Amino acid sequence: MNISEAAKLSGLSVKTVRYYADIKMVEPARNIQSGYRSYTNDDVAKLNFIGKARRFNFSIEECRELLSLYQDENRSSKEVKKLTLAKIASIDEKLKEFHSLRDELSHLVNCCNGDDRPSCPILDELSK
Amino acid sequence: MNISEAAKLSGLSVKTVRYYADIKMVEPARNIQSGYRSYTNDDVAKLNFIGKARRFNFSIEECRELLSLYQDENRSSKEVKKLTLAKIASIDEKLKEFHSLRDELSHLVNCCNGDDRPSCPILDELSK
DNA sequence: CTTTACATTCCAGTCACTGGAGACTTTATA
DNA sequence: TATAAAGTCTCCAGTGACTGGAATGTAAAG
Structure with missing residues (x-):
């Protein structure tokens, strides 16, 4: 899905989602023709996760840590x-x-x- | 007095005091020879005032308002x-x-x- | 006369975005 | 099919209230 769909589903702004891509927190695939970012459901789940953690007052760096724990089977x-x-x-x-x-x-x-x-x-x- | 004296007396850092001059909150006179900022006791009183107001969580703009009220005889x-x-x-x-x-x-x-x-x-x- | 301390300006970085310009792609409408 | 509108891209600048650092200049002490 395109960025606006991912933004809507995760409850974040398009700008914020793009920012999270820029800082390598959630890096989506790219559509080769258009160059548009292409988000999977998994990406959206990560955005959701980050959004919640941010609302819990975790900093971006803390979110990064939590996200890597979230994805770590052996945590x-x-x-x-x-x-x-x-x-x-x-x-x-x-x-x-x-x-x-x-x-x-x-x-x-x-x-x-x-x-x-x-x-x-x-x-x-x-x-x- | 020079900036470091004013900073010490007001409990602010030199950087902060210079910053307050830059944003035209407390603008001291200048020594014409050296170009050094020259603070009066009155300037220090203002710096003190701002420092306290900032500690009370007033924003810089609110401090500006409070300071002008502070100096206004007819407030x-x-x-x-x-x-x-x-x-x-x-x-x-x-x-x-x-x-x-x-x-x-x-x-x-x-x-x-x-x-x-x-x-x-x-x-x-x-x-x- | 030299060292040291203090002062100056200017630029960049902090944090987590947000806004906007200018250019490109896709979709909808006439 | 042509065009208009909507969506997306990158890049740059701004937010608030400082803070750090470089390069340079001035003053005080030895």
């Missing part, structure tokens, strides 16, 4: 679990950061009158 | 509060996303044996 689930645990840990870090950020900001908002006068504890805090 | 705290509430809302969105991501991933991890066999519910989920 051990241990390796996959390790990657996933590391990802959870990094998400936890971000969660912590954003939580404390949120708390500080909402504290500041509560202190701010939000009226027409210039006095503003938010700006005061930022300039300390 | 109303209402405007600052509005920006801050919008920022909180966007942080809340990210928090929601990351929370559900985390939950899904840790669910998958709990289902995965993590042993030497290839069977892996994490990869199964990603390929669905």
Whole structure:
């Protein structure tokens, strides 16, 4: 199938699918006459896989690793679990950061009158 | 003072301070002989302000707005509060996303044996 | 006078795409 | 069959907020 069909089936944009070909993540065959990329169902399955992994916040390089594990008959689930645990840990870090950020900001908002006068504890805090 | 002094006082890197000059956020005077950037205490205060706002996850463009409010004698705290509430809302969105991501991933991890066999519910989920 | 430290500009790279130009191929319509 | 429209190709540039590095120039210390 052509690239737009593969894109539709995998829920990715044509641009993104072409990008994944460029970076050698999913390299389809080529139609010799037209030069068009020609995707198989297997290629689409890989695109799907990557799309999901990306939505799970895995980076492109992590997706590459997961994809090669996915295609490896002799993989051990241990390796996959390790990657996933590391990802959870990094998400936890971000969660912590954003939580404390949120708390500080909402504290500041509560202190701010939000009226027409210039006095503003938010700006005061930022300039300390 | 020279750029490295300003950087040290504001807790930013020299590269970053120069970058803020390039994008016309904090534009210092210049020493005519040497061409070196020459920072005042006021410039450093602005750099400080921006550094803090960036740590609060405000974008460069938002920092620009906050900075102009900061320097505006006739500002109303209402405007600052509005920006801050919008920022909180966007942080809340990210928090929601990351929370559900985390939950899904840790669910998958709990289902995965993590042993030497290839069977892996994490990869199964990603390929669905 | 030389070494060293600091400063300058400019270019490239990061990450994961996205947009657009210009050219080619295929498909649909008149 | 001619033409128009849709799809595809490659290549280049831009995003955000810096960061790294090269080549060059200036200032301070020994």
